[in-house]
Amino acid sequence: MNKQRVLELLKEYQDGKISAENRILLENWYHQQALNSKDELSAKDLKKSIEYLKGRLPLNSTEAPSLNLYRNHKLGVAFAIAASLLLIVSSSVYFFRLSREKEQNMSYVREIASPQNTAVLTLGSGKQIQLNNVKSGLIAKQGDKNISKQANGTLAYNNATPGAPTESSIIYNTVTTSKGGKFELVLSDGSRVMLNAHSSLTFPTSFSSLSDRRVQLIGEAYFEVAHNKASPFRVTSGKHTVEVLGTHFNVMAYPDEKMIETTLIQGSVKVSVPGSIKIIKPGQQARATETNLQIEEHVDTDDVLAWKNGYFIFNDDDLNTIMRKISRWYDVDVTYDQAGSDIRSSRFGGIVSRARNLSVVLNTMERTGKVKFKVTGRRITVTK
Numbered sequence: 001m002n003k004q005r006v007l008e009l010l011k012e013y014q015d016g017k018i019s020a021e022n023r024i025l026l027e028n029w030y031h032q033q034a035l036n037s038k039d040e041l042s043a044k045d046l047k048k049s050i051e052y053l054k055g056r057l058p059l060n061s062t063e064a065p066s067l068n069l070y071r072n073h074k075l076g077v078a079f080a081i082a083a084s085l086l087l088i089v090s091s092s093v094y095f096f097r098l099s100r101e102k103e104q105n106m107s108y109v110r111e112i113a114s115p116q117n118t119a120v121l122t123l124g125s126g127k128q129i130q131l132n133n134v135k136s137g138l139i140a141k142q143g144d145k146n147i148s149k150q151a152n153g154t155l156a157y158n159n160a161t162p163g164a165p166t167e168s169s170i171i172y173n174t175v176t177t178s179k180g181g182k183f184e185l186v187l188s189d190g191s192r193v194m195l196n197a198h199s200s201l202t203f204p205t206s207f208s209s210l211s212d213r214r215v216q217l218i219g220e221a222y223f224e225v226a227h228n229k230a231s232p233f234r235v236t237s238g239k240h241t242v243e244v245l246g247t248h249f250n251v252m253a254y255p256d257e258k259m260i261e262t263t264l265i266q267g268s269v270k271v272s273v274p275g276s277i278k279i280i281k282p283g284q285q286a287r288a289t290e291t292n293l294q295i296e297e298h299v300d301t302d303d304v305l306a307w308k309n310g311y312f313i314f315n316d317d318d319l320n321t322i323m324r325k326i327s328r329w330y331d332v333d334v335t336y337d338q339a340g341s342d343i344r345s346s347r348f349g350g351i352v353s354r355a356r357n358l359s360v361v362l363n364t365m366e367r368t369g370k371v372k373f374k375v376t377g378r379r380i381t382v383t384k
Helices: 003-014 020-032 043-054 074-089 100-104 319-330 358-366
Strands: 119-122 128-130 137-142 145-149 155-159 172-177 183-186 192-195 200-204 213-224 233-237 240-244 248-253 260-266 269-273 276-280 285-288 293-296 311-318 333-336 347-353 372-376 379-383
Touching: 172 183, 192 200, 233 248, 240 248, 260 269, 269 285, 269 293, 276 285, 276 293, 311 319, 319 333, 319 347, 319 358, 319 379, 347 358, 358 372
Parallel strands: 155 183, 213 233, 333 379
Antiparallel strands: 119 128, 119 172, 137 145, 145 155, 172 200, 183 192, 192 213, 200 213, 213 248, 233 240, 240 269, 248 260, 260 285, 269 276, 285 293, 311 347, 372 379
């Protein structure tokens, strides 16, 4: 879309008069253009962008998006990003560049690219296959299932021969992603799973002889479960279990996080830990420790699924949480010096593509003046 059309759609959205068709058009523009922009935006940049666009459109100032836009609909983010993109394509633009003096005072870090997207398949025999190194087509056979790598890179489990009898023995496979990796697979029942970085999923190659469809997760994954009323689908992470019949949801169960978070996108999900069982609705999130289970209402699912869609969204997140995400994606170790330890609870907001080099993320955070980083090899030291 050209600049004028974007302005028109943003105005419709701002006035609450945008049609379903135009909303989809604007959302598609946002995902295809805004997230691919090379100009990363800090929270301060977003605020300036909004003020600029407000001066160019007859917007109702009482309804203009605030800096807290990430907690609203994703078009709130699109609105702010659009403002900055319009600055870039307009004449006499303001690029939010730092002054020469301020740039010289920043500790710009060296380039560390996002690691190669790698994943490993471990067969029932223990044999391991580097999935990024194999070509599309049949790569292995497990019982009565063919394991194929599709043209788009997805791993799929299908019957070796249509109508063939199912295998009576149970064979388990595991797909493990590296730090910086992300991988999608289709299980034998048709359920789709997207694994985030530094995660693993263990699953039977066939569910036909089992009373339920049970998989084990370490890390984070997004599930689109094929409906089967007769066979519940269960995701276990330690003592934590998510049970569904068919739905879309995200589970974050990294060992270094304080709790396991299950976020429901659509359908219905039952979450359980010893002594507690709760059912969550779309837009809710279950937050569980080993013995406690709480429900968070009105979660921004776009924030939760940002990793799946290829970007970081920091929505007033504390530094500790952000650095754990950075460590998993860029395959780096993170340490804190004394000054850095004092600001672990400092909070940041912004949006950055995960395809960008690490320096873009760190330098954007440094622009806030709250934090500085020292990089030695693949070790980041957080300081102030």
